[in-house]
Amino acid sequence: MRIATWNVNSLNVRLPHVLDWLERNPVEVLALQETKVADDRFPAAELEAAGYRAHFIGQKTYNGVALLVRLATPASAIVADIPGFEDDQKRVVSATIDGVRVVCVYVPNGQAVGSDKYAYKLRWMSALKDWLAAELVVHPKLVVVGDFNVAPEDRDVHDPAAWEGQVLCSAAERDALRAIESIGLADAFRLFEQPPGSFTWWDYRMLGFQKGRGLRIDHVLVSDAIRSACTACTVDRDERKKKQPSDHAPVIATFAS
């Protein structure tokens, strides 16, 4: 089974990219973030025609997440949001897919260290951790994917000195991500040898991609019970080269069945 995650920065704009990508990468699961589309306008029919059932929760303009699952792959127990956590923003959708609990998250950006949005981000990550810890008890085979908006280490940052202490890289955010991992989740990307300068997001400005100035902020976290089945985790950097790309590239994890 292959599980991919991709912040598409508007599914309305990126639907052709997604359909094209799925045709070339017929993964069992594609988790999307920043769909920016209300549920009654979600392009479910187009995706179904491409062979994928969509499970989604969204809102206009901001946020919005989806799990696209191949029609032949069983999916059940769809849950939206973090149960018990009061939040107007649509950032989480989960499903049990072929025996694996898959959680798709869009962690808040945080805007700037010390801002209200930063406080919300830390509160949100804490709630996510508590909820995932309980989920892990019920679902030992757990995979949490998405845009975490945190670069875990300096090697995940093109210019660590310039980013030191900034939002996405601050100590409190890194601690919050480590706390999530501490419940029993491993960063699948780091289970394998990776080229230096591997990133998942590049700023649209300043020729960020062309200059290799990026961050690794999109992640696949795997529980102990499924970790040994994970055989690869890669970034599809080529997608960022395309015309009118998302500023994020897809991340793909492969699991032996």
Add this chain to the structure above:
DNA sequence: ATGGCAATGTTTCATTGA
């Protein structure tokens, strides 16, 4: 030189993202 891009709705700017 500390900007720069892209998407969206409140649209011809302001807001947000990262």
